[in-house]
Amino acid sequence: MSRQERVYVIGAGGHAKVVLALLRELGYVVAAVFDDDAACWDTSLCGIPVVGCVDSIRQHPPLPTVIAVGDNRARAAIAARLDLPWLSAVHPRASVDPSVQLGPGVVVFAGAVVQPDCRLGAHAIVNTSASVDHDCQVGDFVHLAPGVHLAGEVSVGEGALVGIGASVTPGVRIGRWTVVGAGAVVPGDLPELVVAAGIPARVRRAVQELPAPEAGEGGAIAAAGGRGQEPRRAEPQEPQASEPPRIYLSPPHMGSRERELLLEAFDSNWIAPLGPHVDAFEREFADKVGAAHAVALSSGTAALHLALQLLNVGLGDRVATSTLTFAASANAIRYVGAEPVFIDSDERSWNMDPQLLAEELEAGVQRGKPLKAVLAVDILGQCADFEAIQPLCRFYDVPLIEDAAEALGATYRGRPAGSFGQIGCFSFNGNKIITTSGGGMLVTARRDWANHARHLATQARDPAPHYEHSEIGYNYRMSNLLAAIGRGQLQMLDERVRRRREIFRFYQQALADLPEITFMSEPQACRSTRWLTCILVDGTAGQVGGRATTREDLRLALARENIESRPVWKPMHLQPVFAGCPVAGGQVSERLFRDGLCLPSGSSLCAADLDRVVAVIRAAFKRPRREAVKPSLAQTVPARGST
Ligand SMILES: *Cc1c(COP(=O)(O)O)cnc(C)c1O
Numbered sequence: 001m002s003r004q005e006r007v008y009v010i011g012a013g014g015h016a017k018v019v020l021a022l023l024r025e026l027g028y029v030v031a032a033v034f035d036d037d038a039a040c041w042d043t044s045l046c047g048i049p050v051v052g053c054v055d056s057i058r059q060h061p062p063l064p065t066v067i068a069v070g071d072n073r074a075r076a077a078i079a080a081r082l083d084l085p086w087l088s089a090v091h092p093r094a095s096v097d098p099s100v101q102l103g104p105g106v107v108v109f110a111g112a113v114v115q116p117d118c119r120l121g122a123h124a125i126v127n128t129s130a131s132v133d134h135d136c137q138v139g140d141f142v143h144l145a146p147g148v149h150l151a152g153e154v155s156v157g158e159g160a161l162v163g164i165g166a167s168v169t170p171g172v173r174i175g176r177w178t179v180v181g182a183g184a185v186v187p188g189d190l191p192e193l194v195v196a197a198g199i200p201a202r203v204r205r206a207v208q209e210l211p212a213p214e215a216g217e218g219g220a221i222a223a224a225g226g227r228g229q230e231p232r233r234a235e236p237q238e239p240q241a242s243e244p245p246r247i248y249l250s251p252p253h254m255g256s257r258e259r260e261l262l263l264e265a266f267d268s269n270w271i272a273p274l275g276p277h278v279d280a281f282e283r284e285f286a287d288k289v290g291a292a293h294a295v296a297l298s299s300g301t302a303a304l305h306l307a308l309q310l311l312n313v314g315l316g317d318r319v320a321t322s323t324l325t326f327a328a329s330a331n332a333i334r335y336v337g338a339e340p341v342f343i344d345s346d347e348r349s350w351n352m353d354p355q356l357l358a359e360e361l362e363a364g365v366q367r368g369k370p371l372k373a374v375l376a377v378d379i380l381g382q383c384a385d386f387e388a389i390q391p392l393c394r395f396y397d398v399p400l401i402e403d404a405a406e407a408l409g410a411t412y413r414g415r416p417a418g419s420f421g422q423i424g425c426f427s428f429n430g431n432k433i434i435t436t437s438g439g440g441m442l443v444t445a446r447r448d449w450a451n452h453a454r455h456l457a458t459q460a461r462d463p464a465p466h467y468e469h470s471e472i473g474y475n476y477r478m479s480n481l482l483a484a485i486g487r488g489q490l491q492m493l494d495e496r497v498r499r500r501r502e503i504f505r506f507y508q509q510a511l512a513d514l515p516e517i518t519f520m521s522e523p524q525a526c527r528s529t530r531w532l533t534c535i536l537v538d539g540t541a542g543q544v545g546g547r548a549t550t551r552e553d554l555r556l557a558l559a560r561e562n563i564e565s566r567p568v569w570k571p572m573h574l575q576p577v578f579a580g581c582p583v584a585g586g587q588v589s590e591r592l593f594r595d596g597l598c599l600p601s602g603s604s605l606c607a608a609d610l611d612r613v614v615a616v617i618r619a620a621f622k623r624p625r626r627e628a629v630k631p632s633l634a635q636t637v638p639a640r641g642s643t
Contacts, residue, residue, distance in 0.1 A: 006031045007087055008057060010078060011068040012040045012050045018128075019068035019107060020046045022091050024245050031063060042255040042492065046606040051256040054078055067105055067123055072159045072177075075123050076141040079105065086123070094126075103140065121158065139176070157192060166201075177207055247563045247613065250431040250532060253496065253604040258488030265484035273458070275480025281487050282441075288490060289408070289416045291424065291443035293450035296478035296486070297457055300405040300427025300440035304332035306453045306476065307401045307423040307442060308373065313338050317372035318582075320360055321403075322352040322384075323571040324589040325377040328427075329403050330572045338372065342573045344585030346385065349523050350534075350568075350592060352376050354388035356584040361396045373399050378407030378417050379569070380520065380598070381433070381500070381531030386412055386420040401425065405440075408433055409497040409529045418443055428482075433496050433531050433603075434489035436482040497529045499603040503610065504530035507599060510614040514621055515541040516549065520596075532598040534568055549620055551597050557620040563613055568596030 007028045009016055012035035023030055032051045035041075040050045057065070064087035069075045079086070086105035090096050094112040103122035108114065111129035118132050121140035126132060128146040136150050139158035144150070147165040154168050157176035162168065168186040178190050181197025181204075190196050193207045265277050278296050286294035297303050313319060315337035321329050323342035333340045341360055346353040357374065364370040374393050376384045384402075393400040404410075404418035405427035411417065418424030428439035442453050455461075460473025478486075504519075511517050520534040539548030551567065558565045570593050573583035600613055618624065 004029055006063050008060070008063050008065040008084075009033045009048070009068045010054055010057065010065060011035055012037065012043075012045045013069070015070035016068035017046060018109065019066055019089070020048060022089055022107065022109060023066070025092060026089060028087075028089075032060070042257065044253070044604045044606070046608060047604045049253075049255060049604070051259065055081070057082065057084070065105075066107060068107075070125070070143060072141045072143050072161055076159060079123055079141070109146075115152075133170075145182070163197075179207060244562050244612065247600045247605065247609050248602060249564045249566055249598060249600055251602045251604060252430050252435045252437070253492075253602060254485075255488060255492060257491060258485045261484040261488045262481060265481050270480040273477035273479050275483070277480045277483035277487060278478055281478075281483040281490070284487060284490055285426075285441055286443060288493065289404075289418045289424065289426075289443055291419060292445045293443065293447055295442045295450050295453045295457065296483055297440040297442060297453075297476045298478055299438055299476075300403075300425055300429060300432075301328040301332060302457070302474065302476040303425035303427075303440040303442040304328060304375070304401070304403060305335050306456055306474070307425055308332055308336045308338070308375075309456060310423060310444075310449050310452060311373050311399050311401070313372045318364065318369065319373045319375055320352075320357060320371050321375040321572075322377040322379065323573045323583060323586065324350060324379060324569050324592060325403070325572065326405070326569055327572065327575065327577075328405070329375060329377050330578060333375065340572065340578065340581050341371065342571070342578070342581060342583040342586075344583070344587070345379075345589045345592060347588055348521055349382060349385055349526065350520060351379050351382065351384035352389065353585060353588070354385050354392065357389060358392050360584050361392060361398065365396065370396065371398050373401055375401045375403055376421065377403040377405075378410060380534055381407050381410055381529035382520070382522065382526050383407055383410050383412035383417050383420070383528075385523070385525075387525060390420060399423075405429075405432065406531050407529060409493050411527045413525050422446075423449070428486055428489070433500065433529055434486070434493055436478070436486040436489065439478050439482050439486060496603045500530045500533075500601055501528075503601055503603075503605065504533045506610055507533050507535075507614065510610075511535075511617060514618070514623060516621055517617075530601065532601045534596055534598050536592070536595040537597060538595060551595050554617065554620050555597055558613065558616050561612065561616050563600060563616060565600065566598045568592050568598060 005028050007030055009030050012033050030048045033045050033048050034054050034057045035050055036053050041052055043050050065084045066087050067075045067078050088102045088106040090108040091110040093110045094108045096108055096114045097116040099116045100114050101119045103120055105123035106120045108126040109128045112126045113131045115134040117134055118136045120138045123141050124138050125143045127144055130144045130148040132150045133152040135153045137155040139156055141159045142156050143161045145164040148162045149167045151170040153171045155173045157174055159177040160174050162180045163182035165182055166180045166184040172186055173189045175190055175192030177193050179195045184197050184201040185199040186201045194203045195205050196203050282294040282296050313336050317338040318341050319333045319338050320341045320343055324345045330340045343352045343356050361371055376389055378384055400421035402418055402421035402424045404424050407417035408426050424443040426441040428436040430437055444450055456473050457476035459475055460469050460471045462468040462470055508519055516538055518536045522528050537551040537554055539550050555565050571589040572578050573586055
């Protein structure tokens with residue numbers, strides 16, 4: 001069923017939501033929404049970015065477009081000023097006879113019935129469960145509201161609105177731009193430009209505003225080809241097993257600013273690594289995370305690799321890192337020939353347990369081979385316990401690297417993540433809270449280190465007219481194009497953090513009555529970004545007989561509904577590639593891996609997506625929806641203990 005054809009939608013109001021749902025159902029991919037209300041730019045509607053005003057659509061490559069604006073005048077005005085390939089859309093559960101002529105831009109919603117030999121004019125709306133009997137003529141820009149019934153041979157003039165639940169008897173003619181009130185019964189003709197209501201419907205007054213100039217001139221339906229797309233004949237709808245749209249764990253969330261900056265960079269022809277956007281991104285990023293210097297790189301992994309190089313970590317050295325992390329943290333230690341020493345998580349923050357780190361630091365000194373560095377990871381949006389880790393590193397005189405790849409935007413005692421070590425590392429990979437598709441940043445207080453990192457990242461070219469090298473370099477710099485995207489993303493960071501925390505609170509409230517589920521806690525010193533909402537599943541809690549539902553059962557239940565979720569990181573000491581590496585503790589991270597699940601948490605997810613996730617989880621634990629206490633995203637009252 002999947003057409004995967006890209007389309008645009010104009011309008012970001014309530015009517016547009018219904019249109020988006022319809023387009024999804026038909027397998028279209030809505031590339032962008034346009035609306036003149038500046039307040040909704042850079043937000044998203046059901047996960048689709050609202051990228052700018054209606055007229056800005058001209059600057060985008062033309063795609064089939066639907067005007068999803070319920071108001072007839074507004075729809076007509078937009079159609080009059082834009083020349084686009086208008087898309088008609090018929091819901092798979094509407095019944096439209098194959099003989100019906102559809103004008104461009106017509107939308108027919110679920111449950112509607114349109115009988116033989118009717119004509120639906122350009123941009124007409126046949127709303128949910130409306131019925132249109134044989135031989136009706138429905139003009140351009142008409143809106144038949146939900147539950148309207150037109151008997152046979154009715155004619156509805158251009159721009160007329162027939163209100164919800166109104167009925168029109170056979171052969172009646174309704175004039176242009178006339179409004180029929182909700183629930184009215186129309187037994188005889190109505191003139192143009194009046195408001196009529198009641199049973200039987202009587203003319204109450206004239207329509208106040210005049211219709212939009214030129215609106216609908218040229219009756220697009222009659223002229224074959226109309227403007228842009230050909231009027232489509234309704235095709236018989238095949239019964240479709242419609243799979244619900246995929247909900248991703250943490251998809252990229254782009255806005256219009258990123259697009260503008262990217263195009264500007266493109267037009268400037270600074271396509272190379274380096275360039276003005278790289279410099280600006282580094283400055284803006286350093287300010288944001290409270291660092292003196294920032295170096296934009298091709299990935300977070302590159303940042304970790306260079307951080308270890310800057311600290312002269314090399315062959316045979318030992319570096320302590322969290323066992324509960326993404327492999328990149330430990331891989332970087334291997335790149336320089338060093339050995340990772342894995343430290344278990346503490347129960348509360350899930351990050352490196354400072355007590356175990358202390359024991360490892362002391363053991364190293366006793367053994368006569370001190371640790372060369374500590375690489376502390378801020379996992380899943382939350383800072384490690386730096387109040388304990390920093391003094392330990394100072395006492396043992398071991399440098400601290402902070403892998404803040406998952407925690408950009410988080411704070412610890414009010415200080416930004418990434419500012420706690422001698423070097424901080426960030427990632428802009430596609431699943432992170434902000435993204436440049438791929439990229440990373442190294443931050444440090446030391447100018448000489450920042451310059452050395454830049455040197456190493458650009459193939460370690462010495463200053464000379466020819467290519468001169470005195471050490472081994474890397475090709476690790478970020479491209480100017482991607483830095484442009486990063487600048488736009490960075491501007492949205494605070495908003496993205498706010499939204500991710502809101503999503504966390506939503507899940508917390510919606511699942512509060514399930515004893516099987518607990519949430520990753522937020523220690524008092526931390527303000528997590530809730531990059532990913534993580535739960536622990538204990539299927540035996542509150543269970544009465546039968547087999548307990550496990551984390552994996554839950555993951556599979558979500559997957560069956562086309563919802564992506566993922567187990568919490570598998571600890572590094574359990575990974576085949578790191579078998580044999582030393583590990584301190586391990587039981588805590590093993591349990592977090594066994595029971596931990598990351599839920600869809602992207603800032604572009606909409607309320608309907610989250611409702612779907614919650615419904616599947618509740619069903620997996622045989623807990624029906626609690627309609628009465630269902631929390632709403634609009635209500636931003638923080639849940640207990642999560643401000
Ligand atoms: C994503 C991530 C990285 C690696 O970043 P890339 O940009 O993908 O190379 C490193 N450490 C942690 C903890 C991460 O989550």
